[in-house]
Amino acid sequence: MRKKRTKTKVNKGSMILLIAFSVIMLFPFFWLIRSALMTDREIMTMPMQWLPSRPMFENFGEALTRAPFFRYFLNSILITGVNVVAQVFSASFIAFGFARFEFKGKNFWFAAILSTMMIPYTVLMIPQFIGWQTVGAYNTYLPLTIPAFFGNAFHIFLVVQYYRGIPKDYDEAALVDGAGYLRIYTHIMLPMIKPVLCSVGVFAFMNTWNDFLGPLIYLDKEMMKTVSLGLQIFIGQYTSSWNLMMAASCLAIIPMMIIFFFAQRYFIEGITFSGLKG
Amino acid sequence: MKKRKAGRLELERTKWGYFFIAPGIIGFLVFSLGPMLYSLFLSTMEWDIINPMKFVGIENYLNLLQDDLTWKSLRVTFWYTILSVPLIVIVDFLIAMLLNTKVKGISVFRTIFYIPSIIPLVATCAVWMFIYNPTYGLLNGVLRAFHLPVMQFLDRPSTVVPSLAMIALWCSGNTVIIYLAGLQSVSRQLYEAAQMDGAGKLKCLIHITIPMMTPIIFYNVVMAIINSLQTFTQAYIMTEGGPANSSMFLSLMIYNNAFRYRRMGYAAALSWILFVIVGILTAALFASSRKWVFYETKGD
Numbered sequence: 001m002r003k004k005r006t007k008t009k010v011n012k013g014s015m016i017l018l019i020a021f022s023v024i025m026l027f028p029f030f031w032l033i034r035s036a037l038m039t040d041r042e043i044m045t046m047p048m049q050w051l052p053s054r055p056m057f058e059n060f061g062e063a064l065t066r067a068p069f070f071r072y073f074l075n076s077i078l079i080t081g082v083n084v085v086a087q088v089f090s091a092s093f094i095a096f097g098f099a100r101f102e103f104k105g106k107n108f109w110f111a112a113i114l115s116t117m118m119i120p121y122t123v124l125m126i127p128q129f130i131g132w133q134t135v136g137a138y139n140t141y142l143p144l145t146i147p148a149f150f151g152n153a154f155h156i157f158l159v160v161q162y163y164r165g166i167p168k169d170y171d172e173a174a175l176v177d178g179a180g181y182l183r184i185y186t187h188i189m190l191p192m193i194k195p196v197l198c199s200v201g202v203f204a205f206m207n208t209w210n211d212f213l214g215p216l217i218y219l220d221k222e223m224m225k226t227v228s229l230g231l232q233i234f235i236g237q238y239t240s241s242w243n244l245m246m247a248a249s250c251l252a253i254i255p256m257m258i259i260f261f262f263a264q265r266y267f268i269e270g271i272t273f274s275g276l277k278g
Numbered sequence: 279m280k281k282r283k284a285g286r287l288e289l290e291r292t293k294w295g296y297f298f299i300a301p302g303i304i305g306f307l308v309f310s311l312g313p314m315l316y317s318l319f320l321s322t323m324e325w326d327i328i329n330p331m332k333f334v335g336i337e338n339y340l341n342l343l344q345d346d347l348t349w350k351s352l353r354v355t356f357w358y359t360i361l362s363v364p365l366i367v368i369v370d371f372l373i374a375m376l377l378n379t380k381v382k383g384i385s386v387f388r389t390i391f392y393i394p395s396i397i398p399l400v401a402t403c404a405v406w407m408f409i410y411n412p413t414y415g416l417l418n419g420v421l422r423a424f425h426l427p428v429m430q431f432l433d434r435p436s437t438v439v440p441s442l443a444m445i446a447l448w449c450s451g452n453t454v455i456i457y458l459a460g461l462q463s464v465s466r467q468l469y470e471a472a473q474m475d476g477a478g479k480l481k482c483l484i485h486i487t488i489p490m491m492t493p494i495i496f497y498n499v500v501m502a503i504i505n506s507l508q509t510f511t512q513a514y515i516m517t518e519g520g521p522a523n524s525s526m527f528l529s530l531m532i533y534n535n536a537f538r539y540r541r542m543g544y545a546a547a548l549s550w551i552l553f554v555i556v557g558i559l560t561a562a563l564f565a566s567s568r569k570w571v572f573y574e575t576k577g578d
Contacts, residue, residue, distance in 0.1 A: 151302045
């Protein structure tokens with residue numbers, strides 16, 4: 001009896017703390033939406049006005065016309081789409097080699113590829129930029145898409161871990177049946193590793209959609225810019241139109257939110273997996 | 279006969295193994311190792327992209343060591359790391375412990391803590407710029423409502439780095455999720471056994487939870503350090519390194535030198551400094567991990 005009471009007390013305490021922290025976490029979102037729906041004048045009233053007197057949905061339309069956001073969206077969708085497909089394909093392909101074969105030099109290359117996770121992007125950015133510029137790929141989407149076809153260390157690691165959980169009997173049985181390794185990869189392994197590929201897909205989506213530094217150094221033409229880059233320029237141009245800036249930010253966030261609500265478990269599973277096995 | 283067959287099988291396997299990992303090897307050589315070596319070469323050159331390169335030896339390194347801005351930038355980057363890493367590692371641990379209790383709607387709470395880490399960083403910067411705004415910002419509106427003095431947050435050298443560290447904490451939801459997964463995988467039996475021996479909540483935390491969580495704490499510390507040493511976007515968008523270079527992160531300085539002033543050689547030298555710092559810190563952490571990280575052996 002007594003035990004039960006202390007337990008509910010503890011839970012009540014955690015509940016109160018959780019709610020308090022959650023309110024703090026949510027405040028920036030409240031601020032974002034509240035400001036996106038206000039007029040200029042309302043934002044500048046003193047003392048601060050908490051809510052708009054009438055939600056100004058027009059702000060979204062206004063933000064969309066002030067900068068070619070539709071174009072930015074299309075560009076981001078294109079780059080992100082290519083990256084998601086390429087990352088899922090390359091990670092599963094490369095990881096298959098690391099997880100299902102025993103051969104000389106395997107551990108060396110695995111360690112080499114994993115070690116690239118420690119290299120800051122700022123270090124690679126200068127030589128990569130010069131390389132892409134030399135081959136005439138400045139102001140194209142090549143620097144932002146081609147590397148995805150050669151695998152990302154973190155994604156390869158995730159998929160290798162997943163492959164290791166699948167018994168080798170599957171491969172051996174298929175070999176005995178006369179299937180080649182390519183066929184084992186496409187017909188037996190790919191269907192079995194779908195969950196981890198979904199995680200790779202959502203991570204690739206998130207990283208590409210949110211990427212700022214890459215587009216910043218490679219894209220100069222207005223009509224080629226991505227949402228993140230366009231938003232940054234918007235912030236620079238409309239420094240005092242906070243309501244429009246917040247409306248534009250809302251728009252940039254929406255696609256990530258949609259992906260999150262449809263694929264929440266793949267985000268969580270992917271992270272969980274990386275942390276526990278890392 | 280049998281031996282030869284086995285040998286041929288091994289050759290076959292090696293061939294196919296390399297066939298599959300080939301894109302990874304190519305990617306490693308073309309997008310990581312090659313660029314690293316080229317960057318090292320470039321760091322001994324003076325080059326503005328347009329005119330021919332000029333070999334200057336270690337002059338870039340000597341110059342950057344004499345540049346006050348380099349030292350300022352190192353101080354800023356370290357100060358930010360020293361503030362944000364413990365904040366993230368400790369606060370997120372406590373939040374994960376709260377999320378590990380059995381209360382209603384726990385998945386909603388989990389989502390609330392996680393979401394800030396998936397939205398575009400540029401949008402995060404826009405929102406926080408406005409939250410920190412001295413005149414119309416949320417925080418100063420609240421301070422005014424309580425008749426407290428207004429704060430400058432991003433516009434004063436002493437407060438800009440702590441203000442940026444708070445944003446890093448807000449966006450660190452994936453650290454919480456990793457902790458949470460770790461907490462959930464600590465064996466129940468350990469707690470039950472400890473409770474039988476009369477151990478209280480605090481004792482359980484110190485003697486069971488924290489030791490069992492050290493591998494995960496270690497992982498989060500490494501990731502938090504690597505991330506904070508690379509901070510760029512926040513400074514580029516919100517402060518442009520100011521005021522008075524008090525948020526001139528090393529990555530921002532590298533970017534400025536390479537893409538604003540077109541001093542490619544100098545920027546490459548700076549980027550090697552950053553790389554060496556990250557390398558040394560990671561190596562030191564891994565070396566120290568033997569002393570404090572507890573790995574459960576699968577045998578028992």
